[in-house]
Amino acid sequence: MTKHELIAPAGTKDLYLPVMAEITDVRQMTPLEKLFEIRLPGGVDLGHRPGQFVEVSLFGVGEAPISISSSPTKKGAFDLGIRKVGMLTEMIHRMQPGERIGIRGPFGSGFDMTKFKGKDVLVIAGGIGLVPLRSLINYVLDNRADFGRLVICYGSKSDTDLLFEDERRAWEQDPRVEFHLTVDHGSPAWSGRTGVITTLIPGLDLDLPNTLACVCGPPIMYRFVLLALKSKRLPEENIYMSLERRMKCGVGKCGHCQINGSYVCQDGPVYHYPDIKALREAL
């Protein structure tokens, strides 16, 4: 058994101590989802990678992992897209600009954008999966010359819960973006495409060896998207996925987020597919 030095090394962080940050803007996106803009003290940058997350605290209520929804190219503040789904998020939804919340992080792997340089980027987002992937999309748009095509496939349950309306419309118009949208069930007012997200994949015209796919969505979605990408013959090593688990501490200690032996809060939430292929609990 290796013996360890038992003095906390210099530079040891206070793992569980949040920084108080200010909510500077709140936008209602759907009845369930709001986009919060958060500013750290002094307007310092969070210093995150696309695909990372933070732990958001409300004292006396609790803490929850929330994906960062803005690109690191956005300076002075960052965005959190939050669905009202539990006690904490319900309370956050009641908050107004000017109020303060606790932030720890950024945590997790995120996307290593150096690996994406010069590549075509295929974003496959199901429902709220667009929230973390927006950080990647905006990063690509803000460094447009560094990347090839940007293809976005976005699927939602219905047209009434579509996220980021303004930006979505901008992507639709933007010649630098190939944007595909589908909803499982459209309302009577819906004139767009209907069908699950996987139906978008067969029709894509991709430069397969040069395309990196980034997938995020509800747990059920991954298996079907993988099948669709495989039958499209996209190489496995070109696939990245962002997975959701219960990341309670964010620092690889509490154990809740483990997928087999992998701590999602450390090795994920963004995984290179070949790395998790063998993890039976992953997908």
Place this chain on the structure above:
Amino acid sequence: MANKPRVGIFDFTGCEGCELNQLNFEDQLLDILEHVEIVEWREAMDGQAEELDIAFVEGSLSTPDCIKRIHEIRRKSKVLVALGACAVQGGMNALKNIRPIEQVREEVYGQDKYLFPTLPALPISSVVKVDVNVRGCPMTQLEFLKVFTSLVMGKSPIEPGNSVCTECKLKDNECVFEKGMICLGPITRAGCDAQCPSFGQYCTGCRGLVPEPNVEAMEEILVAHGLSMDDARKKLQLFNANQLEGVS
């Protein structure tokens, strides 16, 4: 504090032990009243309120009149809290449910039974929507205060889903089975701080069963510790007759 939440306290079929327990909150009662205004409480005051922010309801539903009253309470209350085992699971009262209701009625009321309509003892949640459960027989101050402060903060409290065993282990307790007794801790919901096992008793299951309980395994263990299958079943039924029969 302006506009304190308006609270009503109601009782149905039960011993009123959970309510009395509230009156015993000598140390905290004034603090509690700092946060809320009690506007309806038969045990302590007269009159009825039109509208409530929070209704605390004790006891199980066991007569047609109970059903009518609980609908009224639900209609006028924003948040409904079930207090104690009777309200949450039907409690001990639900023991009558495992026998023919007419037989029970006759045994209790004899020839006057026609004057006393009766129903199987039901948890509040089987008739109206319950927002929060405060479990236990009686409910504990510990959990009531936790739920109460949550409601004052405007958050919906999270119900513990772990077993009572977890709380024994946090306290380094000797396992009740080690003492040669039996215990329902393994499949009973935590939240009481393992009160009974900590004081030399065994867990009777008053807080209800954990989610997805493995009842068969529990029964086998009770039998392995010397109980007949019939007795094992009875131990489990004491507070959980309804849940074992699929009523919730």
Place this chain on the structure above:
Amino acid sequence: MARFYLEKGKVAAFIAHLQSQKTVYAPHRKGRNAFAFAPVERPQDVVLDYPRTVSSIKKYFLPPREELLSFNLAENTCAQPAVAPLDAVFLGVHSYDVHAVLKLDHNFVTGNPERNYLTRRQGALIVGVGFTPDRFHFSGSVGIPAGDTTGCDLFLHPCEGGYALEVLTPAGEKLVAGFKLPAHTSGLPAAAPFQQHIYVPQAKLKDVFAHNYDNAVWEEEAEKCMSCGTCNLVCPTCYCFDVEDAVDITVTRGSRERRWDGCMLRSFTEVAGGEVFREEPAARQRHRVYRKFKYISDETGEPWCVGCGRCTASCTADISIVSIVNRLVNDYDAVKA
């Protein structure tokens, strides 16, 4: 280093000698058949010959409940409570529990070092004691004989009429200094044999676990299991925790508390919205055992189970980790044969 003879009649005086230097934690009888570590008040209450304690000394470094933050809700501020080094002697610790602490050290030093754990742990001195394996101990199968002195400052080897007190570190030497003891010159008695064994060498376990993910044993054991979480909570190498906020009755102050949690509990993998990622009890059973023999072991090259037998001894459903592992071994051998 030196070895002294500590006769039984001098044990209480020796404990008092330790108490004169530092706080001493040692096993005490608790309830009818249980033992627990507690601060020593009267040396004669200490029990050095015991099968196992309910919890290990882990509870002093990673407390069952611990306040991580305190809040002032009115001002929306928080503070970290001060954590002090324990500066204590842990007396009468079995070898497997010392190994368990060394494993926890690894978990709390690597990756993100945790100050709370390390601060409590750093000054702790350990006086180990030999034990007679009962029908649940199997630490010998995971490389920890009953007289193993790894990680100890002093060790008490049971011998005729008392103990051979082995001095292992300078800190241990300092603890003994001033307490007159004769040298122990005869050899050490052989450590008592184990009654329970995992039937393969540690090195082979890696293969065994690589090939038993879908073994029927997970499902079979899950049928008996009530998912009470006891096996996790008594395990000296389990360190998973949950975190919950609470507020006091004035609703102006509160705290964030962490407490031991366990992967056998259904809610362990539950996320907001209700999805439970390890919904099946069989999957949870496998995860627990894989955490002890594969996931961390693949990285460190050692089993993360120390063979204390607590999970098995404490399981009301009689689920035995040794039986599970041996079943995996047998099934692996049958397939490979």
